[in-house]
Structure formats: structure tokens, C-alpha cells
Amino acid sequence: MKNLVVVIAFLMASTVSFAQGAFDKFEDKEGVASVIVNKKMFEMMSKVKVDAKDKEMQQYMNLLKKLDNLKVFTTSNAKLGADMKATVNSYLKSNPLEELMRVNGDGKNVKIYVKSGANENIVKELLMFVEGSNIKDAGTVVLSLTGNFSLDEISMLTEKMNLPGGDDLKKASKK
């Protein structure tokens, strides 16, 4: 019985302290547009039986299995944008991620951070922060994706889903 309590407490604690939680405060904020896709959704989508001949679709389905959570927050409000930047910075302090690339120019500033998994090609967490005036409908974008995937695969997904920053991610994977 005691063990059970400990296990339950541990499970609850681990969900609460879940890495992406740092950005949850932006979820229901007025002025912040968000897209959140949970692990269950990816799991469910990956279970749809698709035509085995469709190679691209198969590849896509395989990728979905490897994803956990996707969160994208965008805002055009300068104050909220500054808050996002501060949150990203403090998040990086407590969760050291490796800087994958940084692009300046074109009226925007893109930073991509990753946490590597078993080897260099495997990414456990990807965090992208974009700010600048040259982004459609938004001044600031934060994208966080967790799972167990490779960068090549992910650029394919951002392209399909038409997410902001997809182009930059593509460049990163081509390096």
C-alpha cells in the first residue's frame, strides 16, 4: 500500500515537472495563439492503417510514433513577446539544451536548441525561438517538440503541417 502511494506521488510529480511545463502559462492567454498536440494524438494518428504502398505516408506514420508533445505559441504583442523570451531564457538556464543554430537576418532572429538522445542524430527535445518583424501575423514564436526523432524527419513534418519556422528547420537539418 505504501509503495503504491509512493508510485502515484512519483507519477504525479513527474507529469507536473514535465519539461515543457514552463510554457504552459501561455496556453490560455489572451493575445497568444497556440497549437498543442499531445502524445495521445500522435499515437492515435500513427495507428491509422494506411496504404502500405504509399511510401511517403508510411514514413510520416513512422515519425508520428516517435513524437510526444508539440507546442507552438505565437504572439504579436510586444509585451507578451518579451515575456516569452524571458521564459525561454530562464528555461534554458534550468534545462541546458545545445544550440543547434542561430540565424540572423531577413528581419528575424531564429534560434534552435536541441537535447540529443542516444546519438547525435537523435533529438529528444527541440526548442525553437523566433522573433522579428518579418514573420506572418506574429512577432514572436516559441516552438517546443519532444519525443525521440531525427532532425531530417522533423523538417518533413514541419513542412507538412505548415508550421512557422519550417524553412529554418529544413536548413538546420541540411547542415
Add this chain to the structure above:
Amino acid sequence: MIIIYSCEDKPTLQKYYVKNTESPKFVALDLASSIIKTDKISLTETEKAALESFDKMNILAFRTDSTDITGYDKEIKEVKAILKDESYQQLMKAGSGNDGAAIYFVGNDDEHIEEFVVLAGKKENGFAVVRVLGNDMNPTHIMNMLSLLQKSQVDMEQLKPLQQLMK
């Protein structure tokens, strides 16, 4: 005993439906799976299975009153609070503030789904809570249902009450 009591006491979507069905601010609509007219097309085995897993759909829509904008925030907050219960597992959501859409499901695991809940709204117009109730639905069924919807005719008669919303 305490557990039983707390279960009975907590607000559920069902209770929210019952409470608001009669309210003039809401439009309620129940759709049976017969809304998809299948008599003119031949169904494959997989499509039949998909159709059988699907039971009915309940729609509850709230119309924003132009003279009372606070109503929207109040009502959608109530729905969101109900959906925070752990029996509703969030699949995805998109939007900004209290505008936007979210999808939830109820079921033991993602191969045996009892219910889908879709919440979509916009402050200026109102919001709708759609419950898709079924029996052992699974992801493949959903995809087959969607393709079935595209090629079959939808019984517009059943959708009539929704026209009130457009007025």
C-alpha cells in the same frame, strides 16, 4: 463512500447539456448515424465497421448575444473546467485566449474510444460542444468515417436546427 459521492457530485458534460438544452441562448441537436445516407452507395467491410462503431452525435451550441459579451467567457470557462477532468484526455488544441478549438477523447486507450469531444468557439459568434458517442471506436474507423462522409450524402433535414445559429 467518499469516492462514490465525489463522482456523483462533479459536473459532467451530460449535466451541462441537460442544464442548457432548454435555455434560449443554446441550440441543442442530436444526430443519429442515419444522417449519413448509405443506401445509394455500396459499403466496404471496413466502412461498415466504422459506421457501426459510430452511435450518435450531440451538439450544443451557444450563441453570443451582442448585448452581453461576458456570457461567452462565462459559459466556455464552465465547459473548459468540465473538460479538465482526467476522464477527458486532450488530443490537441489550437487557438488564442478563449477562442479556438480543442479535441478530447474518453476511453480506456486509443484503440477503444467511447466518446470524442470537440469544443470550438469564437467570441463574436459563440461556441459549440460536439460529442461523438460510439462503441469501441478506433483511429482507423475515424479515418474511414471521414472518407465515407465525403462520398455519401448527408441528411440535411437533421441539420435544420443549426440554421437558427446562422440567423
